[in-house]
Amino acid sequence: MADIHNPIVLQRADPYVIRFDGIYYFTGSYPSFDRIALRKADRLDDLQTAEETVIWRKHETGPMSHLIWAPELHRIDDKWYIYFGAAPNDGQSDDTFNHRIFCLENEAEDPTTGNWIERGKVDTGMDTFSLDATSFEFDGSQYLVWGQQDLRIDGHSNLYIARMANPWTLATEPVMLAKPEFDWECIRFKVCEGPAVIMHAGRIYITYSASGTGPEYAMGMLTASLDSNLLDASSWSKSPQPVFTTNAEAHMYGPGHNSFTKAEDGVADVMVYHVRNYTKIEGDPLNEPNRHACAKTISWSESGPVFGKPEAMTRWVPTGRDVLPPDGSH
Structure with missing residues (x-):
């Protein structure tokens, strides 16, 4: 399999890649948080230079007018859907942003x-901070997994799952699968967010990201048998240690908010994630644009996926104050 040259896309946090009919489609958080854009290419290596198509822009006012975060592109029942987080303002309530989850639909064969x-x-049934929705299909049912705050639980976000009646409507009550409880999940912020789903050898895995968005950011994992009731929290086990973390030797800091896709051979599994290549961040890490989309092939063992470590970047990347323009060009 061909080597992956990282970053696959510069300055795109929360990257999501889906391979459909041999074509890779890419989206992620735009640095100005004001639009949703897609790229497509035959190879992961070509996504950086691929034309970017803006398919939606934030509203001037209202619940979809600020901080457009973490879009994901899904193919459900022969249509395209995008889930994303949006807020009515840039402010926070009780130290938490005001995002809710929204959905777009497109019947075209090509989502661009x-x-x-x-x-x-x-509508998740809870009117609180919510974001990072992802969806998967299993055994004829569609499911949604997302992050959301429960004001009765200490922390900013927990992970929930529900079965769906259609791509924008839940059919069941949310079930909490995880909350921030380990030390590594509670650095600067108590967060479980950015879920991603992969299935292998009779088991289903949900990776997620935890803690603040600086070098402390890391990935955890939940595991369940595909023979179990996925809407029963007791079906899931949670890894007590993170599964993917900073690799200081390679200057790869705070990896997280991943997605999964297939390699060009259609067989090997590839993880896409964002990461920074330095630690000195001025101001709020959320507003610093140099989280880059990287990818790496994962392997499998009897106990599940083997992620290894973030590997050093091989493409030109900005460091420190060397910031790219908002469109990611250089």
Whole structure:
């Protein structure tokens, strides 16, 4: 399999890659947090130079007018859907942002074309900070997994799962799968967010990210048998240690918010994630644009996925104050 040259896309946090009919489609948080854009390419290596198509922009006012975060592109029932987080303002309530989850739909074969329809807010049954929705299909049912705050639980976000009636409507009550409780999940912020789903050898795995968005950011993992009731929290086990963390020797700091796709051979599994290549961040790490989308092939053992360590970047990347323009060009 061909080597992956990282970053696959510069200055795109929360990267999501899906391979459909041999084409890679990419999206992620735009540095100005004001739009959703897609790229497509035949190879992961070509995504950085691929044309970027803006498919949606934030509203001037209202619940979808600020801080457009972490879009994900999904193919469900022969249509395209994008889940994303948006807020009515840039402020915070009780030290937490005001995001909710929203959904877009497109019937075109190519998601960079056609008409995107707003399906509105995904009502999770809880009117609190929520974000980072992902979806998967298993055994004829569609599921949603996302991060959300429960004001009765100490922390900023927990992970929840529900079965769906349609791509923007839940059919069941949310079930909490994880909350920040280990020390490594509670550095600067108590967070479980950015879930991603992969299945292998009769088991399903949900990776997620925890702690603040600086070098402390790291990935954890939940595991369940595909023979179990996925809506029963007791079906899931949680790794007590992170599964993917900073690799200071390679200057790769704070890896997280990953997605999974297939290699060009259609067989090997590839993890896409964001990471920085330095630690000195001025101001809020959330507003610093140099989280880059990287990818690496993962392997499998009897106990599950083997992620290894973030590998050193091989493409030109900005460091320190060397900041790219918002469109990621250089």
